[in-house]
Amino acid sequence: MAEGRTAVAELRRDVTVWGSYMWGFADVGADTFVALGLVFAFSEGAAPLAFLLAGTVYILVGLAYTELASAYPVAGGGQYFALRGLGDFWSLIAGSALVLDYTLCTALFAYFAMTYFSHFVPELAEATIALGPFAHVRIGLALATLLLIAFLAWLNVRGMRQASLLNELIGVLIILVETLIIAMGLIFAWRPELLAAQWSETFANFHPRQFLYGASLAIISFVGLESISQAAQETRRPATIVPRTSIALVFTVFLFAVSLSVLTLGTVRWEVFLDERNVGRSVALVAGHLPWIGRVAEDVTAALAVLVLMLSSNSGVMSVSRVAFSMSRYEAISSWFEHVHPRYRTPARTIIVFSSIAALQVVLASLTESAIDTLANMYAFGATLGYTLVLISLIRLRFTDPYTPRPYRVPFNIPMRRPGATIYVPVLGIIGLVGITTVLVIVLFTHEIAAVAGPSWVLLCFGYYAWYRRRRGLPIFRSVPRDWEREQMEVLEAAEEYDLLEQYRIALAERDRWRKRLAYEAELPQE
Numbered sequence: 417m418a419e420g421r422t423a424v425a426e427l428r429r430d431v432t433v434w435g436s437y438m439w440g441f442a443d444v445g446a447d448t449f450v451a452l453g454l455v456f457a458f459s460e461g462a463a464p465l466a467f468l469l470a471g472t473v474y475i476l477v478g479l480a481y482t483e484l485a486s487a488y489p490v491a492g493g494g495q496y497f498a499l500r501g502l503g504d505f506w507s508l509i510a511g512s513a514l515v516l517d518y519t520l521c522t523a524l525f526a527y528f529a530m531t532y533f534s535h536f537v538p539e540l541a542e543a544t545i546a547l548g549p550f551a552h553v554r555i556g557l558a559l560a561t562l563l564l565i566a567f568l569a570w571l572n573v574r575g576m577r578q579a580s581l582l583n584e585l586i587g588v589l590i591i592l593v594e595t596l597i598i599a600m601g602l603i604f605a606w607r608p609e610l611l612a613a614q615w616s617e618t619f620a621n622f623h624p625r626q627f628l629y630g631a632s633l634a635i636i637s638f639v640g641l642e643s644i645s646q647a648a649q650e651t652r653r654p655a656t657i658v659p660r661t662s663i664a665l666v667f668t669v670f671l672f673a674v675s676l677s678v679l680t681l682g683t684v685r686w687e688v689f690l691d692e693r694n695v696g697r698s699v700a701l702v703a704g705h706l707p708w709i710g711r712v713a714e715d716v717t718a719a720l721a722v723l724v725l726m727l728s729s730n731s732g733v734m735s736v737s738r739v740a741f742s743m744s745r746y747e748a749i750s751s752w753f754e755h756v757h758p759r760y761r762t763p764a765r766t767i768i769v770f771s772s773i774a775a776l777q778v779v780l781a782s783l784t785e786s787a788i789d790t791l792a793n794m795y796a797f798g799a800t801l802g803y804t805l806v807l808i809s810l811i812r813l814r815f816t817d818p819y820t821p822r823p824y825r826v827p828f829n830i831p832m833r834r835p836g837a838t839i840y841v842p843v844l845g846i847i848g849l850v851g852i853t854t855v856l857v858i859v860l861f862t863h864e865i866a867a868v869a870g871p872s873w874v875l876l877c878f879g880y881y882a883w884y885r886r887r888r889g890l891p892i893f894r895s896v897p898r899d900w901e902r903e904q905m906e907v908l909e910a911a912e913e914y915d916l917l918e919q920y921r922i923a924l925a926e927r928d929r930w931r932k933r934l935a936y937e938a939e940l941p942q943e
Contacts, residue, residue, distance in 0.1 A: 441669075450636070450725070451634050455633050458626045459629075462622070463681060476844055478662060478663075479844060481662060482659050482662035484497045484810060491739075491742050492511075493742075495511035500813060505892070508748045518735045522736065523791055524792060525732065529721070529729065530722075540556040565733075571733075573768070575762055594676070597676075598679055601683060601703075602678075606682040607683070610682050614685065632855055632859045744766075747890060748881055794865060800859050804849070814839055821919040821923070825840065828842075905917060
């Protein structure tokens, strides 16, 4: 950390292994409730293929996050990884993308929660008013969403443990219900002839642009893994817990997403999702087609969807506050955001500020023709930009910091021996980088709102960053010198990962011996 910064209070390590898993499942578990109808509306009968392709990239990104979060268990996630691997400027770009994504996560999932809630209170969705040129503003859903965001901000200010308990209680119910829907649906309601017919019809009149748009929306399931890394600094024994929870989450989500999309294509006609009301309750609609218990299953699924979407929005509030906390600590934004509440030990200021930004996003999106599509459109941009930089950081850190112990390493590596260390070139990391970069390009070419508003947000954040750094006399495009080795030791000690700390010290000592030997040999007279 640069000189001149005062010591700050640390975040409390209060998240268990189940809590860590549920922070991730909070986002990705809710993804099926949000993305299912959206992906079908654009990718049509090819939606399962869209989920499969997005899921493949998702697995590669998930493996990268597993390695980085267990090696560097610090609040900030992708922003911190970019700081360590690429430097201050690129850390700002990653941080701005993730802040955008998490505020949108808070806004989008809170809005969807109220959309599912309107299944029981139809008047909520039907309440509209005219505001000047905006003829059909869904005032009922907008106001309900704003109230939910305010409640979640209060919950997170109160403390991480309370928020984590909420995740754990609701998450187990969601896993059971999704498993029941998929199992009963495939056994009793699924019709393979309907799937084959819709598949054939779609590819007979295939629309590549629409398919790619849908596939890019399916990619939003990435955010759950980012949430685990955000909570790593508050997780007990992260080197042990994070790899377990991340790997379990990667494959749980992949199976749920692909299975539910296959079930949907063989149960209902994809055209039903052209109606935005059905997009807002897609999983409940599928549950309603279960034999014998369809009506009850639809109501129960809608009720649990409200809970899991609220849980996911809650995860967005937590994660954006941790990104901002990290950006403040490493001098990308004002130290005012670094403040930890003296009683609750939470970054209360960042929670309030960025929850307010999420509320503003809800207001602005409600003025457009489709608030759901507008929020989802922007959501994909932030995710793909942030995760592109994370994968670049993974590859570069293998070269610049081979000494940090990695409790988990992305498989399939090419070892390269150099004095004092062995570098493992990550083959899957390179493949994942190609995949996520391709998705980012697709987003910019197919998402009209994201192509303009996304880069504009990043430029706005850079403008603030440049002003703040110049005001403090810090470089804008260069990095502030930091003692990363000392900080890594402090991080491992704070996490009580004493075995890894000893491994790290041994690796550094071996490196120093090589450096001294090379320096000695260089000083020897040449014959």
